[in-house]
Amino acid sequence: MSSTPIQLSRCGKTFADGTRALAPLDLEIAAGETVVLLGPSGCGKTTLLRLIAGLESPDPGGTVRFDGEDVTALPIERRAVGMVFQSYALFPNMSVRDNVAYGLKVRRLPKGEIAARTEEMLEMMAIAPLAGRRVHQLSGGQRQRVALARAIAVRPRVLLLDEPLAALDAVLRDRLRVEIDALLRRLAITAVYVTHDQAEAMMLGDRIVVMSGGRIEQAGTAREIYRAPATPFVAGFVGTVSRVADLAGGEALLRPEDIEICAVAEGRIAATVETAHFLGGRCQVTLSGPDGGRLIAEAPPDAAPPVGARVGLRWRDAAVIRIPLMEAAQ
Amino acid sequence: MRNRLGFALQLAVTLLVAAFLVVPVAMSMLAGVTANFFVGVSSGLTLRWVGEVWRLYAATIGLSMTIALACVAATLALGVPAAYVLARRPGRVSRAIEEVLTLPLAIPGLALALALIITWGGFRDFRTGWGFVLVGHVLYTLPFMVRAVLAVLSATAMRDLEEGAASLGAGFWTRLATVVIPNARGGIVAGALMVLTLSVGEFNLTWMLHTPHTKTLPVGLADSYASMRLEIASAYTLLFFIMIVPLLVAMQAMSRTRRTAGPVEELPPCRPLPSN
Amino acid sequence: MSNRDLPRLVLLAVPAGAFALAFFLVPLARLAAAAAGGPKGLAAYASVVTEPRHFESMMATLALAVGVTAATLVLATVAGLFLSRHAFPGRGALVAVLTLPLAFPGVVVGFLVIMLGGRQGVIGGLTEALGAGRLVFAYSLAGLFVGYLYFSIPRVILTVMASAEKLDPALEEAARSLGASRARVLKDVVLPGLAPGLTAAGAICFATAMGAFGTAFALAANIEVLPMTIYTEFTLNANIAAAGALSLVLGAVTWAALYAARSLAGPPVAAAA
Numbered sequence: 001m002s003s004t005p006i007q008l009s010r011c012g013k014t015f016a017d018g019t020r021a022l023a024p025l026d027l028e029i030a031a032g033e034t035v036v037l038l039g040p041s042g043c044g045k046t047t048l049l050r051l052i053a054g055l056e057s058p059d060p061g062g063t064v065r066f067d068g069e070d071v072t073a074l075p076i077e078r079r080a081v082g083m084v085f086q087s088y089a090l091f092p093n094m095s096v097r098d099n100v101a102y103g104l105k106v107r108r109l110p111k112g113e114i115a116a117r118t119e120e121m122l123e124m125m126a127i128a129p130l131a132g133r134r135v136h137q138l139s140g141g142q143r144q145r146v147a148l149a150r151a152i153a154v155r156p157r158v159l160l161l162d163e164p165l166a167a168l169d170a171v172l173r174d175r176l177r178v179e180i181d182a183l184l185r186r187l188a189i190t191a192v193y194v195t196h197d198q199a200e201a202m203m204l205g206d207r208i209v210v211m212s213g214g215r216i217e218q219a220g221t222a223r224e225i226y227r228a229p230a231t232p233f234v235a236g237f238v239g240t241v242s243r244v245a246d247l248a249g250g251e252a253l254l255r256p257e258d259i260e261i262c263a264v265a266e267g268r269i270a271a272t273v274e275t276a277h278f279l280g281g282r283c284q285v286t287l288s289g290p291d292g293g294r295l296i297a298e299a300p301p302d303a304a305p306p307v308g309a310r311v312g313l314r315w316r317d318a319a320v321i322r323i324p325l326m327e328a329a330q
Numbered sequence: 331m332r333n334r335l336g337f338a339l340q341l342a343v344t345l346l347v348a349a350f351l352v353v354p355v356a357m358s359m360l361a362g363v364t365a366n367f368f369v370g371v372s373s374g375l376t377l378r379w380v381g382e383v384w385r386l387y388a389a390t391i392g393l394s395m396t397i398a399l400a401c402v403a404a405t406l407a408l409g410v411p412a413a414y415v416l417a418r419r420p421g422r423v424s425r426a427i428e429e430v431l432t433l434p435l436a437i438p439g440l441a442l443a444l445a446l447i448i449t450w451g452g453f454r455d456f457r458t459g460w461g462f463v464l465v466g467h468v469l470y471t472l473p474f475m476v477r478a479v480l481a482v483l484s485a486t487a488m489r490d491l492e493e494g495a496a497s498l499g500a501g502f503w504t505r506l507a508t509v510v511i512p513n514a515r516g517g518i519v520a521g522a523l524m525v526l527t528l529s530v531g532e533f534n535l536t537w538m539l540h541t542p543h544t545k546t547l548p549v550g551l552a553d554s555y556a557s558m559r560l561e562i563a564s565a566y567t568l569l570f571f572i573m574i575v576p577l578l579v580a581m582q583a584m585s586r587t588r589r590t591a592g593p594v595e596e597l598p599p600c601r602p603l604p605s606n
Numbered sequence: 607m608s609n610r611d612l613p614r615l616v617l618l619a620v621p622a623g624a625f626a627l628a629f630f631l632v633p634l635a636r637l638a639a640a641a642a643g644g645p646k647g648l649a650a651y652a653s654v655v656t657e658p659r660h661f662e663s664m665m666a667t668l669a670l671a672v673g674v675t676a677a678t679l680v681l682a683t684v685a686g687l688f689l690s691r692h693a694f695p696g697r698g699a700l701v702a703v704l705t706l707p708l709a710f711p712g713v714v715v716g717f718l719v720i721m722l723g724g725r726q727g728v729i730g731g732l733t734e735a736l737g738a739g740r741l742v743f744a745y746s747l748a749g750l751f752v753g754y755l756y757f758s759i760p761r762v763i764l765t766v767m768a769s770a771e772k773l774d775p776a777l778e779e780a781a782r783s784l785g786a787s788r789a790r791v792l793k794d795v796v797l798p799g800l801a802p803g804l805t806a807a808g809a810i811c812f813a814t815a816m817g818a819f820g821t822a823f824a825l826a827a828n829i830e831v832l833p834m835t836i837y838t839e840f841t842l843n844a845n846i847a848a849a850g851a852l853s854l855v856l857g858a859v860t861w862a863a864l865y866a867a868r869s870l871a872g873p874p875v876a877a878a879a
Contacts, residue, residue, distance in 0.1 A: 016421075055493055075610050076496045087487065089494030093512040102508075103498030154498060333788075340688040347685050347759060348703050354718035354756075355707070357728055361721070368726060412622035415615045427619070430626055436861035437634075438817030440836050441853030445633035448640050448846070465629050472622070502614050524709075531711035533820040538840075548820070552713045555824050560726065567717055578706050 003032035004157040011062035036205030082156030103154035258319035259297035267312020276304040361564035379565035390550035398529040409475035417483035439534025466535035478521030644847020671815035686766025712820025753821040769803030802871040809867030813860035
């Protein structure tokens with residue numbers, strides 16, 4: 001399958017009623033890369049995906065390029081994208097096989113080729129036994145696979161996925177996440193994946209674009225975003241952080257796993273245990289710090305301090321996340 | 331104990347209402363096959379009156395069927411595209427168009443008929459043909475078709491389906507033919523049934539628009555109520571019931587299955603406004 | 607997908623638009639002009655107030671429509687709630703019976719009223735058998751009332767049942783868990799929940815009763831309701847101006863009732879109907 005780089009430049013979106021869903025932004029997606037758009041609902045991630053898809057046009061001045069070619073004016077049906085919708089949008093008037101074959105039929109491929117490629121897709125997604133069924137006879141996970149098969153059957157230049165796992169229960173979501181990850185690696189296709197689930201984003205994305213309020217907060221690998229969040233929003237949205245006083249000025253933040261509970265005398269600060277919850281492999285401990293601020297730390301599963309205990313907290317300097325004052329003020 | 335009493339009271343009211351609706355229908359059906367209704371069923375049962383009605387009024391039944399089918403065809407051709415446009419472009423303009431399209435429901439048939447006669451009555455050939463009656467029927471039934479189809483088309487699931495088809499490369503007309511219309515089938519069939527039923531029973535407009543050569547079934551019914559003996563009027567009504575009841579039953583069945591159907595067909599049942 | 611399709615969408619809207627223009631908007635404008643073009647000019651529109659015969663007819667029609675709407679709402683709410691709340695053998699058949707007359711035309715309903723309360727009607731037979739003399743009511747305002755009740759009940763029952771199905775049972779359970787009696791639950795939870803549906807159905811009921819013509823026509827009664835007055839003005843008196851003005855005033859009243867209900871009930875009738 002071909003892989004196509006995507007370049008967005010000055011892409012903003014203001015809807016007819018005046019709501020600004022997206023501030024003008026630039027984004028480059030490399031060929032074959034999987035980029036996850038992550039953010040809370042209303043952050044503009046779905047609008048950005050729909051701009052790339054061609055379901056929305058950017059405000060004047062914005063351009064969308066596929067492999068250098070300006071596709072801004074092309075409607076979705078002429079962009080050769082594959083898209084998986086949150087609702088799957090499977091056609092209830094067609095069988096599973098006809099759903100998968102639809103894009104090929106629309107492209108007027110020879111009959112034999114349509115049949116062969118459809119079967120190949122059904123096999124690949126392990127839904128061949130369901131080929132004759134109607135959509136309403138499928139389970140959620142099966143629908144998900146049909147939607148994927150249908151989107152990739154046309155060998156799109158770009159694969160776009162809009163919260164494809166949001167409608168599924170937790171167990172199925174975990175399993176399909178692994179499958180989608182393997183599929184994207186195998187196809188080596190440029191993919192843009194929208195989600196509000198940070199675990200999904202960290203697992204699937206070569207790069208994560210964290211969005212909030214219609215703008216990009218930070219784009220980077222999962223590690224960069226977790227270890228070196230660019231803004232307080234990113235630090236708080238991806239993972240949990242506790243705030244500690246920082247002598248150098250600005251925010252000093254710590255991940256729970258980097259805060260160690262010790263005796264008061266050994267700690268850099270003292271705190272009081274408020275709650276301790278056993279979570280299997282570890283305990284999550286909530287404490288109130290010297291200035292009354294709340295801190296979240298981790299303890300070994302069987303060594304959590306009792307509630308109400310006075311303890312010390314210590315951490316390595318290297319673990320401290322610093323966000324420059326200017327960014328923090330924003 | 332109070333509960334029991336309440337139950338019994340509600341049941342009684344319900345049964346009484348049901349009797350109110352059923353008894354006259356049953357009576358008129360019986361009267362249509364009774365030799366002499368004044369004497370009673372003891373005078374014997376006969377199909378003579380039905381035969382008489384057939385001899386006198388067969389043409390009205392044929393014309394009603396013709397007009398009703400033509401009316402379905404016309405409302406499909408006009409209403410389905412219009413509903414699609416309204417669903418695709420929701421906004422103030424669409425709201426205004428929908429208001430105009432459904433306005434004929436709020437205006438009494440008599441007024442519509444008068445307006446049509448004043449404007450088009452001078453075109454003699456048009457005025458005297460059944461096309462004139464058809465125009466009245468289309469005017470009155472079009473809102474039902476538009477609403478029934480619009481209800482299915484404006485479901486979010488339908489927008490998703492169309493975007494799905496577009497993402498796979500389908501252009502405007504392909505999407506319309508392969509995805510939109512097939513999945514709006516429930517609404518289209520419901521609308522068509524409704525139009526058929528309403529057209530067969532339409533009287534208000536038709537009475538004003540008809541000529542001696544373009545009498546429909548309800549016009550003939552009014553005629554027989556005014557001038558024929560009770561048994562013939564009843565037999566004629568019986569024939570009308572035989573035509574309309576299957577349509578009504580089909581409509582009921584449709585709204586039942588639609589309530590339990592898939593994601594696209596989650597539309598509320600459409601309730602007709604009979605032309606009385 | 608949105609703006610690029612505009613020309614095609616306009617194309618699709620053309621047939622319905624042309625039809626509405628030629629056979630609805632223009633005729634309505636011509637009717638309005640004809641009504642004002644009579645000997646009395648624009649004063650024709652005021653004839654519902656100025657002309658005693660028209661005024662009486664309007665008042666009778668309004669009273670009839672209001673009465674029918676009120677009676678229908680009460681009966682249909684009792685029956686509709688009952689049917690949606692209880693499961694019992696024969697319920698399906700009962701629902702079918704109660705909703706089947708949905709699209710019976712007014713003329714046929716008029717004939718059915720004759721079957722009930724005409725000279726050979728079943729009710730007359732009953733009263734005679736009871737020794738109270740033959741009760742004949744079909745050819746009066748009472749006959750019209752019964753007829754309008756007949757074609758209004760099925761629709762309102764359907765609305766009540768549809769609204770009742772949509773009520774969240776948890777609301778009632780919550781009210782009962784807070785100690786409310788059945789009557790309180792009905793008053794505080796069920797009826798407010800049904801109110802939008804009842805408002806819409808009531809408005810349609812009222813509008814239909816205002817404009818109904820077939821039933822009065824079939825009863826051939828000496829009842830001056832507005833549609834009959836319009837018909838008489840047009841056919842017997844050939845007074846197109848009066849007939850036109852009256853029918854436009856009638857149209858305005860029914861449209862206003864529907865519009866008011868739509869604003870009251872929140873979502874448009876189009877969505878609820």
